[in-house]
Amino acid sequence: MKKKTLAAAIGLGMALSTVQVQAESLLFPYYQSGGGVWTLLTLHTDFGGTGAVPNLHYIWNYDLLSTGPTECIHEDAYGHSTPVDLIQQTVVDPSVNGGLDLPALFGDASTAAYSLVGGVQGFMIVDDQTLAENTMRGQAIVADTVNNFYYAYKGRNNPSTLDTDASGFADGTEPGFWNHIFTSHLAWELTWYPVNVVNTAWYVIVTGTGMDFPPTGQWLGTVGVGLWTGFVWDRDEDPRSGFVPTSVTCHRVLTRPDFMTAAQIAHTNNGGYAPLATLPFPAVVQGLPNLGTGTIVTKIESITGLGGWLSEENAFPNLPY
Numbered sequence: 001m002k003k004k005t006l007a008a009a010i011g012l013g014m015a016l017s018t019v020q021v022q023a024e025s026l027l028f029p030y031y032q033s034g035g036g037v038w039t040l041l042t043l044h045t046d047f048g049g050t051g052a053v054p055n056l057h058y059i060w061n062y063d064l065l066s067t068g069p070t071e072c073i074h075e076d077a078y079g080h081s082t083p084v085d086l087i088q089q090t091v092v093d094p095s096v097n098g099g100l101d102l103p104a105l106f107g108d109a110s111t112a113a114y115s116l117v118g119g120v121q122g123f124m125i126v127d128d129q130t131l132a133e134n135t136m137r138g139q140a141i142v143a144d145t146v147n148n149f150y151y152a153y154k155g156r157n158n159p160s161t162l163d164t165d166a167s168g169f170a171d172g173t174e175p176g177f178w179n180h181i182f183t184s185h186l187a188w189e190l191t192w193y194p195v196n197v198v199n200t201a202w203y204v205i206v207t208g209t210g211m212d213f214p215p216t217g218q219w220l221g222t223v224g225v226g227l228w229t230g231f232v233w234d235r236d237e238d239p240r241s242g243f244v245p246t247s248v249t250c251h252r253v254l255t256r257p258d259f260m261t262a263a264q265i266a267h268t269n270n271g272g273y274a275p276l277a278t279l280p281f282p283a284v285v286q287g288l289p290n291l292g293t294g295t296i297v298t299k300i301e302s303i304t305g306l307g308g309w310l311s312e313e314n315a316f317p318n319l320p321y
Contacts, residue, residue, distance in 0.1 A: 024136045025127040025175040026155030029205055029296045033092040034119030036146035043087040045128050046135040054078035055129045058113040061219055062122025072218045072250030079113035092118045123205045127175035148307030156183050176212035183207050184294030187316040190274045201300045205251040208293040220285045221292025222249040228277030232264045240267040
């Protein structure tokens, strides 16, 4: 398969940058790769690219698992799909992560784009540079073959958002805008099992505007995190007050000590409930305007000897679903 050049992508962007472009974008709030873990991606597009011009823009944001949650590395590349196309691929390049090359295995003539870095945990956006909304669907499957951990979910749609971007790329229109109720919640109702049975953590990504071409090379959207009622409840609905504020920039894995006092932790070790607020804060991040408007929260649970699972936590209010 021929690799599409960046020059071709820039050419497309310059050709369309003089018009207001509407595109279809999907947000995948969680992926992981490396050490026996793969994330498989399925994309179905209606229109596809024209000739050799790339029409898919892939955007990854991730931390290296080897160093902990210290980075938010931005990476992007361009791919090509044909009309009414189906692409099934890994998120990370097969040469980096185990050699599992799905397009070659399935004889797919499309050009998938891959992240070049394995051993990571992060989130991604895929943008189909067409002139119509609702022209792409997608699903991600996280498969941890070592810990018996599997999770499948559909990509989040970005409703039509006509905007402008000075990046020079045609897909500077929609993939950066995730500040609506579908993808940018301000409150979550967290629940967990007894800690001697199930280990629980929450992977939080900050959503907002400008997520496609961060001005510093990193997505710096930031929210404050804390108990919006100041209480947690144990399994028998007994409340315990306390407040431990923290913040999330780009993304972060949270556990109960990040937003609960020691007394609240002990009070809810047998399972419990906590209403978590994620509010935009501060107004400026590292000298730049804070573009974060809310979050998406994925709950990660595991049982020793059995495996684990992921699920989206309960957003409050439970709209639009």
